[in-house]
Amino acid sequence: MRAPATSTAPVRNRLRLGGISLALVLAAGCMAPAPDIVARMPGGEPDHAAWPADTGIAARIRTLELHGDHEAILGLADEARGQLQGVSLARVELAVAKALAARGRVPSALVGFSRAERIVRDAEQDSAIEPALPRAIQRAWADAELSLGRRASAARRYEAALAYEPMPVREREALCFSAYVAHREAGDGEAAAWRARVRDPHAPALAALEHRLLTGVPLGVGSVSSAVIAAASGSIPADPRFLVPGVRTRAEWGARPINGSFEAMEPVRRITVHHTARPLPAANRASTAAEMRAIQDLHQVGNRWADIGYHFLIDADGNVWEGRALRYQGAHAGNGELNRGNVGVCVLGDFDRRAVGVAQRVGLKRLLDSLCEHFAVGPTTVETHQEVRPEPTACPGRHLQAWVTSYRLGASSTLARQ
């Protein structure tokens, strides 16, 4: 089950995605907005302009923000505060405050926005600051206030954001429209004037924006249609339950956030099966959850990896548990190259010492079938740790090795029933 930690290389896929989104935004202008971009970005409008080329922990937080991984951002906050200052620190405080707001901790988020604003104001005394950052702070702050029903205060902040020029036309449209919504909800008589400043109030992007402002969630997120789209495309769904129905999520076993160095998952092209080589915990939720936390501890604290190394684990009853979120590359197969595009699947137990039980065989087969189907890879891409690792390893034990060999040969349906 051992493999070296992943490297600190930049998360290319996501950065590329960010670049494409920005290019689309710039190309679209205000007359032809791209509503799907607004709808897909967690927390609404992306703040690309507020994030120039940061390195180290600031870059990691930027990547997590593009992923919408609020849990991980909050996990890195204290470490980032210890390392950063000035504008970089203000960006991190903004990301943390937005993560808090996204998780419903809006009063704490307001404190964070105010902290970010103060840091920018102090930094401004030394040198000029790009307007995108203070504008992003005011805008996210206004969104949070609006979600608390503080409409007049939110409207004033949208107006304050508009003072930070220059800005893309599309952003000005969104800010004027947000000010209109806030004034309209406040009923203060200024709504009409703000609506008149919006060039195309019927643009689909603004309908999506209004939905997010008034409900707190982006249009389409969590709906059946987004699940179907994710399932159809072979992309990695944000919610693992779309991929593996009934999977026990990280929240269910009390996972700590991902931390340290990690990379985005590349398109899935292989699957590697492991065993824990540890005693199989009793077939109940509490025992399995404790085992999950113990494995995360071994990997995160003992091995200093970013997170638990495997993406999915199978318990004594054949239930699938979510390990490292699939959107991140795992640490399980060997060196970093072997982990690329590789889903790590681990069966709890020591299969040199014991046979693979019926429930575990059925659960493993169901998981492998669903991964192969979703990512359109054949059963020949399912290998075991000892088959892919150049150095010898007993993983996944002789009994599980025999089962995987048979699975690949297509005899798995009979094996699962034995």
Ligand SMILES: [Zn+2]
């Ligand atoms: Zn292994």
